[in-house]
Amino acid sequence: MLKARETVQSLPTYHPPLGGREGLRLDFNENTVGCSPRVAEKLREISRDALARYPERGAVEATVAEFLGRNxxxxxxxxxxxxxxxLLCETYLEPGDEVLIVVPTFAMYEIYARATGAKVISIPAGEDFVFPTDAVLSAISPRTRLIAIANPNNPTGTAVSRADLLTIAEAAPHAALLVDEAYFEFHDKTMVGDIAQVPNLFIARTFSKAYGLAGLRIGILAGEAGQMTMVRRVSSPYNVNAAALACLPEALADSEYVSQYVRESVTNRRRLEEFFAAEGIPFWPSRANFVLARFDELRVPFVKGMRERGILVRDRNSDYGCAGCVRVTAGTESQMDLLFEAMKDVLRDLRQGQVR
Structure with missing residues (x-):
């Protein structure tokens, strides 16, 4: 009888709530108004012939490299x-190697690392989810081959300083340091300028958040040229589809569209924090496009009540250290007005015992 590898059988599963996501989507940290109109127009222009050909990413990689100021x-x-x-896990990890992550964080770091047979060492974040730099440095060993850090972190929204990240990279020259900058646009601090001088540093970016291209599935991995040569060996030459390659230059060119959305999102992130403070709901100041808040015993009925009002928020109760927590994406001003009205209604009903 055919069986999957023992490593695969023991993997944790990632179950994002992807079914029935109708309504105001404030659960996945997506762009809440959609992609640039220039991207939509480009999609309409893609020909049948273009879709019949295998995609060629080289020219678009050159555009992206110029955008990043890299080679x-x-x-x-x-x-x-x-x-x-x-790709980083496949390039650098052998069975028995060690991978360091700080929890809570993005689930796929652990899943991809463990799939290789590597041992994942989870380091708890400090009080109020402060990044535990000293604990990470203490956990580095000769077996450490990958350190994965989301900056800003998901689901907490907390950030790590460049100085601390450089210290970690220097302390583990034998390990790849992945700095996942999926929420860079809302934080506006990056280490992409350090990759030539720090050969074990890799930067990941996505166009799923600020750019509104989650459905096209396109991102960036950047690192020192010699290391990227090795990473390319395990990458498919056709990993990014033709529609995504056609649209990405348009998305990058429409910088004002993205900048305007980011400005509004950051402003409304602050409004969201102010709302939670006024309602007496504990939360953690965020550097991303969302806020994590603790609802304790109100969590389940709160999420349910919001869905009944057509607004989706994300239950993060199962994440390490996040018992009773819900994550809410910051959208546009009008969307936040709807959110605040709904949250006031739900919280009033819950506090009066009218919702179970």
């Missing part, structure tokens, strides 16, 4: 950040 041999387009994580 083209330092940049690889990927099928979202997920593939970038997967």
């Amino acid at each position: 083209v041999d330092e940049v690889l387009l990927t099928n979202g950040v997920d593939e970038g994580i997967h």
